[in-house]
Amino acid sequence: MAVFTPVTPQQAADYLMRYPLGGLVELTPIAEGVENTNYRLVTDRGAYVLTLFEGRTDPSALPFCLGLTGRLAAQGFPTPAPVADREGQVIGRLNGRAAALVEWTPGAWKRQPTDKDQYRAGQVLALLHLDAADYEGVRDNPVGPRAWAELAARCDMAAKGEDRRMLDQMQRLLPDLARPWSDPTLPRGPIHADYFPDNVLFATNEHGATDVGGVIDFYFACVDVLAYDLAIALSAWGFDAEGRPLPSALRAFQKGYESVRPLSDAEREALPELGAAAAVRFTLTRLHDRLFHDPANLVTPKDPAPFFRRLDYWKAAEAV
Ligand SMILES: Nc1ncnc2c1ncn2[C@@H]1O[C@H](COP(=O)(O)OP(=O)(O)O)[C@@H](O)[C@H]1O
Numbered sequence: 001m002a003v004f005t006p007v008t009p010q011q012a013a014d015y016l017m018r019y020p021l022g023g024l025v026e027l028t029p030i031a032e033g034v035e036n037t038n039y040r041l042v043t044d045r046g047a048y049v050l051t052l053f054e055g056r057t058d059p060s061a062l063p064f065c066l067g068l069t070g071r072l073a074a075q076g077f078p079t080p081a082p083v084a085d086r087e088g089q090v091i092g093r094l095n096g097r098a099a100a101l102v103e104w105t106p107g108a109w110k111r112q113p114t115d116k117d118q119y120r121a122g123q124v125l126a127l128l129h130l131d132a133a134d135y136e137g138v139r140d141n142p143v144g145p146r147a148w149a150e151l152a153a154r155c156d157m158a159a160k161g162e163d164r165r166m167l168d169q170m171q172r173l174l175p176d177l178a179r180p181w182s183d184p185t186l187p188r189g190p191i192h193a194d195y196f197p198d199n200v201l202f203a204t205n206e207h208g209a210t211d212v213g214g215v216i217d218f219y220f221a222c223v224d225v226l227a228y229d230l231a232i233a234l235s236a237w238g239f240d241a242e243g244r245p246l247p248s249a250l251r252a253f254q255k256g257y258e259s260v261r262p263l264s265d266a267e268r269e270a271l272p273e274l275g276a277a278a279a280v281r282f283t284l285t286r287l288h289d290r291l292f293h294d295p296a297n298l299v300t301p302k303d304p305a306p307f308f309r310r311l312d313y314w315k316a317a318e319a320v
């Protein structure tokens, strides 16, 4: 369960006093997620997510992340807006952690997205890139190329067996993986950087159709190469649980993306390299989090191996 820092109903009720949201009705821990502590919090006025930010989310990045979602939500992009307290602040402090309240988004993520869902998810990612383009916030990617070597060095102290084999292979690739980041022709801008199916909630819209109701979890958001965000998303949406490619899902997602924001030739060409970088980035964080997992946390670490297998697909695509 993703509760690293427990919050009691009394502590939540006290925290709520600074918001114009009425009194606490219900506080329920949210089981999903692996990074931060999340509770569903219901008040007299509505439902919200209470998040306490843990290790990997640097509190100094929160103005960027919450500013971006606030801006996108105000522009009509489907994402829950952060809630300001009576003094206009969206970032508070609770139980020794930076904390925020965000509107609750009804809906659920697609465990088995159809090609139509893939297409729509691709469109919404491209809309995010267009809508966020003139956002003025600045944040470097906290798990960009510079962080990979450090993560690998930490894993190096503990990896054995199959983990060691994956790590050795990734360490050999690291020097070349950063190449696209020195290419000035690749457009940059605000990206989500964790656009996985579990961060895209689908709901029934006012016309009775299923649509993306809310994109959540912008806590890895940063300014980076736009096509890298697409490569991350393709890597997240276009493979099965074992890490084998799903060609029609990959096609549908990219087609949806390009129906809104067509790629330049340079972006299309760089996509396999960016995909390989995405495979390594998520393998490394998963490997790191599993190797250094604290059993006192009831979160189940994610398996790095299926992400590592995505490398084969992207490397083969690079060779074409
Ligand atoms: N605004 C929201 N509306 C509805 N559910 C949410 C919202 N934010 C988070 N959740 C739920 O909480 C879970 C964990 O949130 P997430 O931000 O992905 O956590 P983490 O960053 O710890 O991985 C999500 O999978 C979703 O079920």
Ligand SMILES: N[C@@H](CCOP(=O)(O)O)C(=O)O
Pocket: 032, 033, 034, 035, 194, 196, 198, 199, 217, 282, 285, 286, 302
């Ligand atoms: N998406 C990442 C881990 C971050 O988890 P999330 O629940 O915040 O999406 C992964 O799959 O490794």
